[in-house]
Amino acid sequence: MEAITITLNGREVSGRPGMTVLDLARESGVDIPTLCHYPHLEPIGACRICIVEDERSGALMASCVTPIAPGMVINTESPRVQESRKTIIKLMLASHPDSCLVCDKGNRCQLRKVASDMGVGFVDFQRIPQMAVIEEVNPFIERDLSKCILCAKCIRACQELVGEGAIDYLGRGFISKPATLGDLPLENSECTFCGTCVALCPTGAIMEKGRTYTGTTTTTVRTVCSFCGCGCGISLEVKDNRLVRARPDEDNPLNRGTLCVRGSYGYDFVHSPERLTSPMVKRNGNLEAVSWEEALGVVADEFKRIKETHGPNSLAVFGSSKCTNEENYLLQRFARCVLGTNNVDNGSRLYNSASHVGLWETIGCRDTTNSIDGLEQSQLILVVGANPTSSAPLVGYAIKRAVKRKDAKLLLINPQWTKLVSWAHLWLSPRAGTDLALLNGMAKVIIDEELLDKEFIASGVSGFEAFASGLSEYTPEYVGKVTGVPSEEICQAARLFAKANPVSIVYGNGITQYVNGASSVAALANLLMLTGSIGDEGGGMYALQRENNGRGASDMGSLPDFLPGYQSLDDAQAKMNFETRWDCQLPMGVGLTALEMIAGAKEGKVRGMYIVGENPSVSFPHSSLVSQVLESLDFLVVQDMFLTDTAKLANIILPASSFAEKEGTFTNFDGTVQRV
Numbered sequence: 001m002e003a004i005t006i007t008l009n010g011r012e013v014s015g016r017p018g019m020t021v022l023d024l025a026r027e028s029g030v031d032i033p034t035l036c037h038y039p040h041l042e043p044i045g046a047c048r049i050c051i052v053e054d055e056r057s058g059a060l061m062a063s064c065v066t067p068i069a070p071g072m073v074i075n076t077e078s079p080r081v082q083e084s085r086k087t088i089i090k091l092m093l094a095s096h097p098d099s100c101l102v103c104d105k106g107n108r109c110q111l112r113k114v115a116s117d118m119g120v121g122f123v124d125f126q127r128i129p130q131m132a133v134i135e136e137v138n139p140f141i142e143r144d145l146s147k148c149i150l151c152a153k154c155i156r157a158c159q160e161l162v163g164e165g166a167i168d169y170l171g172r173g174f175i176s177k178p179a180t181l182g183d184l185p186l187e188n189s190e191c192t193f194c195g196t197c198v199a200l201c202p203t204g205a206i207m208e209k210g211r212t213y214t215g216t217t218t219t220t221v222r223t224v225c226s227f228c229g230c231g232c233g234i235s236l237e238v239k240d241n242r243l244v245r246a247r248p249d250e251d252n253p254l255n256r257g258t259l260c261v262r263g264s265y266g267y268d269f270v271h272s273p274e275r276l277t278s279p280m281v282k283r284n285g286n287l288e289a290v291s292w293e294e295a296l297g298v299v300a301d302e303f304k305r306i307k308e309t310h311g312p313n314s315l316a317v318f319g320s321s322k323c324t325n326e327e328n329y330l331l332q333r334f335a336r337c338v339l340g341t342n343n344v345d346n347g348s349r350l351y352n353s354a355s356h357v358g359l360w361e362t363i364g365c366r367d368t369t370n371s372i373d374g375l376e377q378s379q380l381i382l383v384v385g386a387n388p389t390s391s392a393p394l395v396g397y398a399i400k401r402a403v404k405r406k407d408a409k410l411l412l413i414n415p416q417w418t419k420l421v422s423w424a425h426l427w428l429s430p431r432a433g434t435d436l437a438l439l440n441g442m443a444k445v446i447i448d449e450e451l452l453d454k455e456f457i458a459s460g461v462s463g464f465e466a467f468a469s470g471l472s473e474y475t476p477e478y479v480g481k482v483t484g485v486p487s488e489e490i491c492q493a494a495r496l497f498a499k500a501n502p503v504s505i506v507y508g509n510g511i512t513q514y515v516n517g518a519s520s521v522a523a524l525a526n527l528l529m530l531t532g533s534i535g536d537e538g539g540g541m542y543a544l545q546r547e548n549n550g551r552g553a554s555d556m557g558s559l560p561d562f563l564p565g566y567q568s569l570d571d572a573q574a575k576m577n578f579e580t581r582w583d584c585q586l587p588m589g590v591g592l593t594a595l596e597m598i599a600g601a602k603e604g605k606v607r608g609m610y611i612v613g614e615n616p617s618v619s620f621p622h623s624s625l626v627s628q629v630l631e632s633l634d635f636l637v638v639q640d641m642f643l644t645d646t647a648k649l650a651n652i653i654l655p656a657s658s659f660a661e662k663e664g665t666f667t668n669f670d671g672t673v674q675r676v
């Protein structure tokens with residue numbers, strides 16, 4: 001790629017083709033004010049505050065939309081440029097209310113900052129006030145469009161990044177404004193209250209509700225959202241050691257300036273008065289606050305007593321898919337080296353193990369194979385048993401962007417209607433629990449119609465003949481009867497799938513939490529191998545994670561059958577390596593899974609448990625039975641932020657830190673490890 005050289009403020013600088021004057025100026029350390037520009041949005045040149053002068057032609061041009069060209073002579077600070085920028089900012093201020101003193105955007109207002117940087121205070125233009133009713137009925141967003149400067153960041157964010165398109169311009173000229181279809185209130189529109197528009201609005205036109213008048217925040221902490229497996233980067237704004245607001249970390253390549261409603265507004269729990277702040281011990285059925293020394297002393301004595309009386313395997317540790325990698329690493333090491341048992345598991349057991357088995361047996365991976373970016377390189381995305389717009393919004397955004405902006409096809413398999421249905425080229429709605437038959441039926445159509453990638457199969461797939469002959473009964477007619485999906489639609493789906501490359505498959509709990517989840521995951525991987533899509537840039541398996549660190553907790557060895565890094569307990573060399581490193585003798589044999597721990601407790605084999613950041617009394621099947629079993633344990637320690645239903649059953653409760661109060665790392669569903 002040939003560099004393009006221009007003269008910028010008298011200095012020669014070079015950039016890459018496709019760069020704008022603004023890009024190159026910023027890369028060269030030259031500051032140009034902007035209002036409507038945002039790195040993750042297509043530039044539209046709406047506000048004109050970024051104008052620069054081309055000294056050869058004398059033209060003033062918006063630098064954010066002007067590509068660099070060889071020989072340009074650009075001046076970013078000439079008197080004409082400065083005068084024009086001042087006029088532009090005065091025009092904006094002439095129709096902006098004089099409410100800065102009471103506007104909570106305060107020092108975060110970019111309009112005010114740009115004006116004061118230019119020395120514009122007094123506006124000697126005729127005032128043209130915008131009249132707008134403040135909209136504040138919904139619980140999250142307050143809109144005061146009298147402060148709108150028509151930069152369209154909110155509209156573009158909603159359309160280009162989130163893919164929702166809940167707002168667009170309404171009206172022309174002075175009455176023009178961003179509005180929903182029919183100018184309905186946000187709560188009656190398609191808006192999901194993801195808060196992305198709030199984060200991008202440069203003025204006080206769109207603000208977060210309920211977090212107003214907190215004064216200027218003093219610290220901003222870059223961290224990672226803890227609500228789902230996407231791993232969005234967030235910036236927490238802090239004042240007086242209290243979390244005031246969260247906004248997307250625009251430098252995080254995963255979420256690119258977006259968040260969802262939970263990531264934007266779901267942080268009240270951090271300062272909740274109901275947080276546990278002191279260890280508690282249960283005496284005569286009542287919980288009493290005690291010191292850490294006393295609580296840990298009781299824990300140590302009781303675990304020691306049970307271990308000596310009933311053996312180490314009468315103890316079990318249940319780690320958390322919400323805790324950090326480091327915490328899970330320590331927990332499994334504590335279980336193995338201190339308690340002496342492999343009875344250790346984490347909360348992702350209920351939804352992750354199907355992927356671990358199904359993917360390992362087919363393609364030799366245990367989790368998502370490609371990066372989230374790969375979704376947008378796909379020609380076709382198959383979403384099975386998942387509702388990403390709700391459970392993993394970032395994945396939902398990527399899917400919608402792929403369909404809307406890259407012409408990808410979307411194939412949905414889900415018994416339930418989801419918001420993605422309106423984006424899908426084909427939606428198959430099989431009877432619940434019949435996905436495996438449907439996927440096998442699609443595989444048979446691909447084989448019978450010779451739509452498979454023979455070269456790929458010949459070069460890298462073993463057992464194809466046996467697989468193909470095992471599908472003999474899965475004719476479209478038979479599968480149609482089993483699943484309730486018309487046989488023509490099964491064929492249509494198979495053809496769509498086979499003719500696209502690369503293909504991405506996104507699946508979730510609707511697949512992994514069925515009894516045949518591992519077989520369904522394997523069937524999905526088989527489809528990719530039949531068509532040769534595996535390993536392609538942009539094609540792959542995307543296993544959605546319900547919690548923020550389900551993948552990391554398992555990677556760290558918080559599992560009964562694997563040491564950290566999926567080193568098998570049966571691998572003598574791996575075991576010896578860890579024994580040397582940890583200076584302890586590791587217990588023999590595979591431990592109990594989380595579900596087996598409950599069964600073991602019911603049978604009296606497990607007598608003591610340490611549960612960290614999980615609430616099986618609510619989240620496990622047969623929850624009342626689980627509660628009874630946990631209550632019957634000789635000794636139960638629960639560590640959590642709140643007095644959960646499980647914590648109420650504990651003999652000792654230990655308070656836990658939230659993600660906003662500790663350090664460590666989370667691993668998101670696509671394997672990105674990020675610092676918390």
Ligand code: FES
Pocket residue numbers: 033034035036037044045046047048049050051062063064065
């Ligand atoms: Fe360039 Fe608005 S920042 S026109």
